Amino acid sequence: xxxxxxxxxxxxxxxxxxxxxxxxxxxxxxxxxxxxxxxxxxxxxxxxxxxxxxxxxxxxxxxxxxxxxxxxxxxxxxxxxxxxxxxxxxxxxxxxxxxxxxxxxxxxxxxxxxxxxxxxxxxxxxxxxxxxxxxxxxxxxxxxxxxxxxxxxxxxxxxxxxxxxxxxxxxxxxxxxxxxxxxxxxxxxxxxxxxxxxxxxxxxxxxxxxxxx
Amino acid sequence: xxxxxxxxxxxxxxxxxxxxxxxxxxxxxxxxxxxxxxxxxxxxxxxxxxxxxxxxxxxxxxxxxxxxxxxxxxxxxxxxxxxxxxxxxxxxxxxxxxxxxxxxxxxxxxxxxxxxxxxxxxxxxxxxxxxxxxxxxxxxxxxxxxxxxxxxxxxxxxxxxxxxxxxxxxxxxxxxxxxxxxxxx
Numbered sequence: 491x492x493x494x495x496x497x498x499x500x501x502x503x504x505x506x507x508x509x510x511x512x513x514x515x516x517x518x519x520x521x522x523x524x525x526x527x528x529x530x531x532x533x534x535x536x537x538x539x540x541x542x543x544x545x546x547x548x549x550x551x552x553x554x555x556x557x558x559x560x561x562x563x564x565x566x567x568x569x570x571x572x573x574x575x576x577x578x579x580x581x582x583x584x585x586x587x588x589x590x591x592x593x594x595x596x597x598x599x600x601x602x603x604x605x606x607x608x609x610x611x612x613x614x615x616x617x618x619x620x621x622x623x624x625x626x627x628x629x630x631x632x633x634x635x636x637x638x639x640x641x642x643x644x645x646x647x648x649x650x651x652x653x654x655x656x657x658x659x660x661x662x663x664x665x666x667x668x669x670x671x672x673x674x675x676x677x678x679x680x681x682x683x684x685x686x687x688x689x690x691x692x693x694x695x696x697x698x699x700x701x702x703x
Numbered sequence: 704x705x706x707x708x709x710x711x712x713x714x715x716x717x718x719x720x721x722x723x724x725x726x727x728x729x730x731x732x733x734x735x736x737x738x739x740x741x742x743x744x745x746x747x748x749x750x751x752x753x754x755x756x757x758x759x760x761x762x763x764x765x766x767x768x769x770x771x772x773x774x775x776x777x778x779x780x781x782x783x784x785x786x787x788x789x790x791x792x793x794x795x796x797x798x799x800x801x802x803x804x805x806x807x808x809x810x811x812x813x814x815x816x817x818x819x820x821x822x823x824x825x826x827x828x829x830x831x832x833x834x835x836x837x838x839x840x841x842x843x844x845x846x847x848x849x850x851x852x853x854x855x856x857x858x859x860x861x862x863x864x865x866x867x868x869x870x871x872x873x874x875x876x877x878x879x880x881x882x883x884x885x886x887x888x
Contacts, residue, residue, distance in 0.1 A: 551823070552819065554819065589818065591817070593740065596740040601741070676741045677741070678741070678744070681744040
């Protein structure tokens with residue numbers, strides 16, 4: 491072991507830190523969202539600072555991005571553990587939008603989001619797992635086009651900032667990938683990939699819990 | 704520069720290839736827009752063919768200008784009045800300007816298109832887009848591209864009509880462009 495080169499020892503140190511980082515970070519409380527710091531309750535996610543976006547690939551040549559203009563979401567904090575936190579998101583399917591207006595209108599049709607037949611897209615979490623410092627897995631059920639399927643997303647806490655009114659604004663980036671065909675969205679599979687990448691940015695205003703009372 | 708001989712083989716071929724591709728590109732332009740969004744793959748392919756044609760036309764026009772500069776053009780038809788010869792020269796000049804401007808505008812439209820679809824020359828060579836997507840510019844440039852293309856086709860039709868009209872009156876212009884005989888304009 492001690493006969494190792496400096497480079498190899500350095501490499502092993504980096505590996506060890508990388509493997510143990512989630513544990514050490516949790517023990518040290520580095521960057522970790524502690525739900526006990528906040529009042530239990532239902533927090534509405536501020537849509538003004540939120541973006542629900544998606545991207546699909548075309549023939550492996552390029553991708554198109556879109557999003558939803560209107561959604562509402564709640565974060566329910568239990569106050570005892572992060573794992574018991576629940577997320578509920580409702581999206582207005584009719585607000586789907588793309589830079590290419592004709593494509594956005596196409597997505598409203600029955601072959602895609604079927605905004606007239608199924609005006610609401612709904613996600614509710616079933617399980618949240620802490621992956622490490624600032625990283626979480628959010629499992630849940632997505633109801634799209636009247637079809638409910640389990641999906642798993644990864645959330646990253648981008649930062650927390652003090653805000654007026656004894657609150658803290660927490661910014662999250664949530665990413666994931668779903669297979670649109672599992673929801674019966676099978677139109678134009680030669681040109682539009684089955685896989686849809688999700689990219690969601692949200693901000694939650696969390697009320698600080700009273701201390702030492 | 705006016706030469707004493709007729710159009711060279713290269714000049715004649717470039718002329719007819721340009722004419723054919725302009726007509727084809729014009730028709731495709733309307734066709735690709737008319738294809739419904741349900742047939743996205745077909746729509747995408749037609750757009751790529753249209754873009755490829757535009758790039759080829761731009762290249763052909765440059766080649767024609769180089770050849771014309773180096774080799775010149777046949778002397779004008781002495782049977783025409785000075786005013787008619789000048790009108791023909793102005794018409795050809797405008798045609799050249801439009802042959803360059805319409806593909807250039809088409810390229811700019813592709814650059815700023817909100818859809819962000821790449822330009823694939825011959826379906827495989829990715830032509831870099833020099834401008835970012837911009838919906839407002841897309842609308843303006845798209846309208847300019849369309850109306851200049853219509854003007855180009857109208858002028859080309861007038862150019863062809865005049866060539867046929869002179870041909871029926873016994874002038875050798877059309878024959879010179881078809882077969883390479885010593886031409887008169």
